[in-house]
Amino acid sequence: MKTLDIRDLVHFSDDEPRRRTLIEGERLWSEIVCLEGAQGVGPIRDDGADGIVVVLAGEVATQVGKGRARMKQWETVEVPAGLELTMRNASDEPAVVLLVVAPPPSD
Template sequence: MKTRKVTDLVHFEDDAARTEILYETPQLFSQVVCVQGSQGIGPMSDASSDGLLVVLAGEIATQIGKARTRMQQWEAALVRAGEELTFRNASEEPSVVLLVLAPPPA
């Protein structure tokens, strides 16, 4: 069994969001996204992959499809295949997000 310490992937960049792949297999893709200030990612979508978004630290402003919400640490959201995802850091503190996609995006 291969294990990884997620905190080893938590690093921030001054000019853009930082992404680090956690695991990638033919059936699954996961990455850790680190954002600070007003950094964010998206919009992005994949027609064949469902996604799971989990806030590991901080607070983010999220838009999935047309729905918008703020998410705090330990909150999760489902991103269905074909839905657009956009999120940004929403606090003075940095945020860390786990994004899991299955199957991996094309």
């Protein structure tokens, strides 16, 4: 068994969101997304994979399909296969998001 410290993957950039793969398995994939300022990612979509978003730090404006929410630390949302996901930092503080997808993305 291998353990990982997620804090080792938390790095920010003034230029763009930082995305670091956490786990890349045959049936599961995850990444840490670090957002600073008004940075965001998406829309991203995978027709063959479900996902979850977990806000580890900060506040994130999240859109899944047509649904929108301002998520705070420890909040989570499901991203069903086929729906677009868009996330952006929603505060002056940096945000850290865990994105988990199964099966791994097809792209």
